Structure formats: C-alpha cells, structure tokens
Amino acid sequence: MKLRLDQVRLPLGAFTLEIDATFDRLITGVFGPSGAGKTSLLDLIAGLRRPSAGKGQMDDTILFDAGVALHLPPRFRRIGYVPQDLALFPHLNVRANLLYGYRRQFVENHSFTFPHVIDVMEISTLLERSVTSLSGGEQQRVGFARAILSAPRLLLLDEPMSSLDSRLKTRLIPFLHRIRDEFRIPFLYVTHDAGELGALCDEVLVLERGHLVERGPPGKVLSL
Amino acid sequence: MTAEAWQIVFFTIKASALSTLLILPLGIAVAWLLARRDWPGKAFVETAVMLPLFVPPVATGLLLLMLFGRKGPIGSALNGLGLEIVFTWRAVVIACAVMSFPLLVRTAQTAFQEVNRRFEDIARTLGASEWRVFATISLPLAARGVVAGAVLAFARAMGEFGATAVVAGMIPRKTMTISLSIYQHIQLGQDAAAWPLLLVSMAIVFVTVLCGQIISTRKRP
Numbered sequence: 001m002k003l004r005l006d007q008v009r010l011p012l013g014a015f016t017l018e019i020d021a022t023f024d025r026l027i028t029g030v031f032g033p034s035g036a037g038k039t040s041l042l043d044l045i046a047g048l049r050r051p052s053a054g055k056g057q058m059d060d061t062i063l064f065d066a067g068v069a070l071h072l073p074p075r076f077r078r079i080g081y082v083p084q085d086l087a088l089f090p091h092l093n094v095r096a097n098l099l100y101g102y103r104r105q106f107v108e109n110h111s112f113t114f115p116h117v118i119d120v121m122e123i124s125t126l127l128e129r130s131v132t133s134l135s136g137g138e139q140q141r142v143g144f145a146r147a148i149l150s151a152p153r154l155l156l157l158d159e160p161m162s163s164l165d166s167r168l169k170t171r172l173i174p175f176l177h178r179i180r181d182e183f184r185i186p187f188l189y190v191t192h193d194a195g196e197l198g199a200l201c202d203e204v205l206v207l208e209r210g211h212l213v214e215r216g217p218p219g220k221v222l223s224l
Numbered sequence: 225m226t227a228e229a230w231q232i233v234f235f236t237i238k239a240s241a242l243s244t245l246l247i248l249p250l251g252i253a254v255a256w257l258l259a260r261r262d263w264p265g266k267a268f269v270e271t272a273v274m275l276p277l278f279v280p281p282v283a284t285g286l287l288l289l290m291l292f293g294r295k296g297p298i299g300s301a302l303n304g305l306g307l308e309i310v311f312t313w314r315a316v317v318i319a320c321a322v323m324s325f326p327l328l329v330r331t332a333q334t335a336f337q338e339v340n341r342r343f344e345d346i347a348r349t350l351g352a353s354e355w356r357v358f359a360t361i362s363l364p365l366a367a368r369g370v371v372a373g374a375v376l377a378f379a380r381a382m383g384e385f386g387a388t389a390v391v392a393g394m395i396p397r398k399t400m401t402i403s404l405s406i407y408q409h410i411q412l413g414q415d416a417a418a419w420p421l422l423l424v425s426m427a428i429v430f431v432t433v434l435c436g437q438i439i440s441t442r443k444r445p
Binding site: 043046047048073074075077078079080081083085087089090091100101103146147150 | 340342343345346347348349350351352353360361364365
C-alpha cells in the first residue's frame with residue numbers, strides 16, 4: 001500500500017492543514033498534540049472532508065484531486081475508519097454492526113472470514129448483545145472488527161486507546177498486533193500519547209498546527 | 225351520543241389519519257433535505273413550509289379553494305381525471321394535510337439534525353450508499369422524532385377548522401368534522417349538543433399527544 005498526499009490543503013479554524021507526504025509503511029503513527037489536525041487528516045483520507053487544494057492517491061486509485069474537483073466518495077475508497085468515539089450504531093446489535101460493511105467477496109479473497117475475524121478479536125460471544133451494553137474494551141474490538149470486515153486496503157485508527165484506562169490499554173495492544181500480523185492491513189494510527197506508538201509503529205510522523213514537522217523511526221523521533 | 229355524532233367522530237379520525245399518512249413521505253423527505261443538505265432556495269422552502277402555521281387558516285382555505293376549485297390549476301387537472309376535490313371529503317383531507325405539514329416537518333427536521341453525523345460518515349466508509357445511509361442509519365435513529373411529528377400532525381388535523389370550513393364546507397355526512405359540527409351547534413344555539421363531541425375530541429387528542437410524549441421521551445432499549 002502506498003498513499004500519496006500531494007500538496008494537500010484543508011483550512012481549519014485557526015490554521016490550515018498542509019500535507020505533502022507519502023505513507024508506505026505497514027504501520028504509520030501520527031503523533032501530535034490535541035488540535036494539531038490529526039482527525040482532520042484522517043477525515044480527508046477517508047473522504048469525509050474535501051480539501052481546498054491538492055491530490056490524493058492510494059496505489060493506483062485517485063482519491064481526490066481538488067484541481068479538477070474530483071472526489072471519490074468514501075464508499076468506493078475501501079478505507080476503514082475507526083473514529084475516536086467508535087460510532088458503533090446504537091440501534092443495531094453487535095452482529096448487525098459487524099455485518100454492516102461486510103464485503104464478503106473481498107474478505108474471502110483475503111483468506112479471512114467472518115468467523116475468523118470475530119475469533120481473532122475475541123468477540124464471538126458478544127454477537128447478540130446490544131453495543132451499548134459492552135465494556136469499553138469490547139466496544140473497541142467490535143469497532144476494529146467492523147472496519148476489518150469491510151476489507152479495507154488501509155485502516156485509520158483515531159486515538160483508539162484514549163477512552164481506556166492504562167490496564168485496558170495494555171490489553172488492547174495485542175489486538176493491534178493481530179490486525180497487523182493476521183490480516184496484514186496497513187494502518188495509520190493517530191494519537192497524542194507517544195507511549196502508545198513506540199512498540200507498534202514502523203514509522204512516526206509528528207503533526208503540529210497542521211504541518212508535519214518530523215518523521216522517522218519511532219525510537220529516533222519520540223526520544224526527542 | 226347520537227349515530228350522527230359517532231359518524232362525525234369516525235369521519236374526523238379517518239380524515240386526520242389519511243392526511244397524516246399522505247404527508248409522511250414528503251414531510252420526511254423535506255425534513256431530511258432541510259436537516260442534511262445545502263441547496264439553493266433552502267431558506268425559501270423552509271419559510272414556505274412554515275407559512276400555514278402563521279397565515280390565518282381561513283386564508284389558507286381560500287388559497288386551497290383557488291388551487292383545487294374546478295377552474296383552479298390543480299383542481300381542473302384532477303377534475304379531468306374525474307376527481308372532485310372542493311366540498312368533498314378529499315378537501316377535508318387536503319386542508320388537514322396542509323395545515324399539519326409544518327408540525328411534521330419541523331419535528332422530523334430536528335430529529336434528523338440530532339442524529340450524530342459521525343454514524344452517517346462511518347456508514348459511508350463501510351461502503352453504504354447515500355440511500356442506504358438514510359434508510360439504515362438516519363431514519364431509524366430519527367424515528368422517534370418522526371413518529372412524534374406524525375402524532376402532532378394527526379392531533380393538529382383532528383382540530384382543523386378554518387381551512388376545512390372554506391374548502392370543504394359543512395356538509396352533513398359528507399364533510400362535517402368534529403370542529404365544524406361543534407361550531408354549527410353553537411351557531412344554532414344548541415350548546416348542549418356540542419358537549420359530547422367536545423369531550424370525545426378532547427379525549428382522542430389527549431391520548432394521541434400523550435402517546436407522542438411517551439414515544440419521544442422513552443429511553444432506547
């Protein structure tokens with residue numbers, strides 16, 4: 001997977017998000033303080049926001065090109081998005097949430113199937129539950145599994161651990177490793193907590209007030 | 225109550241229910257368009273939808289009379305299809321529909337606005353088309369507000385008087401509704417005869433609005 005953002009501009013309230021970067025590692029961490037534009041960056045890649053300028057391309061699919069007003073709708077991008085609040089559909093149970101975006105034809109090509117995904121994410125006993133009755137960690141895993149089952153070419157994770165206490169955080173990390181090792185889905189991991197990134201990421205980018213100010217291996221970037 | 229009074233009560237309920245069903249699809253569509261889309265003329269439509277709340281009902285009735293009369297632009301077309309509107313039960317339904325439309329739209333619009341956009345956005349990233357997002361996310365999550373709006377519209381239709389009187393007249397066994405009948409009894413100095421109708425209409429509207437309140441405040445399971 002190679003994601004190229006070419007001179008992309010998106011005006012936010014106090015500043016403009018300006019990104020010119022290529023993402024081609026399996027796991028890329030985007031680190032930055034609150035309000036640096038991290039979520040806006042993910043929205044842009046997912047297609048939920050339109051940039052005012054620039055081009056975006058993933059492998060050979062053009063995601064957007066503001067110059068010619070081209071905007072591939074999110075549903076055609078095959079980019080999975082797990083937002084900070086997870087957005088599990090409250091009127092559907094766990095099973096219906098998981099099946100909402102299930103792209104069977106793609107999933108089966110990938111050798112991972114519905115039973116396998118729920119097994120790996122350890123949610124097979126939760127299927128008939130209401131999503132509002134789940135614990136924080138369970139909700140998180142359902143959120144991941146729902147995105148994985150839509151067979152994304154790239155997964156966007158927005159502060160996946162921000163709502164969990166430190167004990168639950170430790171328990172979630174193995175699942176992130178499983179997404180990487182079992183499903184081989186590249187992901188972009190956004191957080192304001194440097195501690196979460198080191199063990200997981202191949203590369204870390206630092207975002208401040210809409211600009212990428214640094215990038216490199218986690219050991220080098222985060223020790224500064 | 226007399227047989228005639230019961231006939232009037234059932235006719236009013238039927239006309240109100242029919243008018244509510246009639247405006248439901250369009251009302252939901254307009255409410256969603258106002259809540260979720262930007263388009264040229266939106267402010268104009270939003271204002272126009274609200275007009276029946278503020279224009280004197282009798283004036284709305286006159287307007288309907290002009291539109292749906294035999295020589296009116298809509299009336300003449302429908303007449304060609306053999307559908308007579310003015311001074312028939314259809315005029316009662318149309319008057320109720322127009323007068324209660326703002327209540328449905330306003331309530332449903334608020335309900336759609338209160339749906340967290342994030343649910344709709346994430347559904348799109350999961351591959352859902354705009355129609356599927358509406359049918360499986362927006363509408364179910366706004367359902368209680370939409371039902372509450374329909375209940376209000378029904379209750380409003382039950383009490384409709386001014387527009388109905390102008391466009392449908394007060395024809396016994398044909399267009400006579402509870403409100404019209406009460407008015408007629410008073411005009412004829414038969415206040416006592418109006419009492420049963422008054423009590424029945426109050427009971428129906430009370431139960432309806434109460435159901436609406438329960439639906440709109442009930443916690444999600």
